[in-house]
Amino acid sequence: MAWRGSQADSRNRYLTKFDAAEADRYDGSVGHLSREDEDAYLSDLGRVAQFREGAAVLDVGAGTGTLCRILSRLRGLSITALEPAPAMLAKLTSKAELQRVTTVEGFCDTAGDRHHFDAAQFDAIVSRQLVNGLFDPLTAFGNWHHWLSPGGVVVVIEGLYGRSAWTGIWQEEVDVLPLSACQGTATVPYLLEVAGFRVEAVQLMDAVNRRPCTRTPRYVVVARKQA
Ligand SMILES: C[S@@+](CC[C@H](N)C(=O)[O-])C[C@H]1O[C@@H](n2cnc3c(N)ncnc32)[C@H](O)[C@@H]1O
Numbered sequence: 001m002a003w004r005g006s007q008a009d010s011r012n013r014y015l016t017k018f019d020a021a022e023a024d025r026y027d028g029s030v031g032h033l034s035r036e037d038e039d040a041y042l043s044d045l046g047r048v049a050q051f052r053e054g055a056a057v058l059d060v061g062a063g064t065g066t067l068c069r070i071l072s073r074l075r076g077l078s079i080t081a082l083e084p085a086p087a088m089l090a091k092l093t094s095k096a097e098l099q100r101v102t103t104v105e106g107f108c109d110t111a112g113d114r115h116h117f118d119a120a121q122f123d124a125i126v127s128r129q130l131v132n133g134l135f136d137p138l139t140a141f142g143n144w145h146h147w148l149s150p151g152g153v154v155v156v157i158e159g160l161y162g163r164s165a166w167t168g169i170w171q172e173e174v175d176v177l178p179l180s181a182c183q184g185t186a187t188v189p190y191l192l193e194v195a196g197f198r199v200e201a202v203q204l205m206d207a208v209n210r211r212p213c214t215r216t217p218r219y220v221v222v223a224r225k226q227a
Pocket residue numbers: 014018030031060061062063064065066067082083084085088106107108109127128129130133134135
């Protein structure tokens with residue numbers, strides 16, 4: 001039974017939806033964080049993950065660069081952004097503070113996406129609000145495992161989204177994307193284990209969740225590739 005359409009169709013819908021107008025809307029709302037909001041992210045991340053100076057970090061589904069911007073406040077990281085939607089990527093590359101971020105246009109969740117990077121190229125792979133939108137999370141996690149160096153770490157930031165979070169043009173995706181509406185924190189670490197990672201932390205982001213701009217509670221999962 002074809003319980004959902006093809007991944008190619010899903011990708012085309014995604015790219016059509018994230019046009020220039022949607023990228024603008026996103027960048028001005030969910031993508032926009034104040035300095036204090038960024039401080040809250042750094043505080044919550046600092047409790048579960050360390051990024052050493054000189055580390056090669058990949059931000060998957062980087063969008064307009066919100067997480068790149070947060071991480072660029074840490075010393076000496078070499079940041080790469082992978083993002084499939086040209087309009088989102090254009091916003092990211094237009095930001096003066098992100099000029100040192102390397103950008104790659106592409107998705108991450110087919111076997112064919114593996115060619116974007118070399119094996120063991122990154123010390124850390126991070127994502128914010130990407131995983132709920134993946135068509136094939138297990139293939140994505142397999143690619144991430146391949147791109148990470150031994151001992152490297154995955155840091156997933158997600159929201160506890162329910163069905164009602166999927167509104168407007170996004171509503172039709174809720175029963176297509178496997179992690180669209182996980183209202184618990186267990187599914188992401190469970191799947192990261194299946195993909196070969198060792199889970200080190202699963203925590204609500206207390207500082208982020210206290211910020212007035214946070215409507216849906218956020219959590220973070222940290223998982224490591226065996227050294
Ligand atoms: C909700 S936005 C989050 C953007 C950014 N990470 C942030 O924190 O604001 C999700 C982003 O993931 C991208 N994306 C969607 N599916 C993807 C996939 N399979 N692989 C990589 N990126 C994807 C979208 O184009 C979009 O820019």
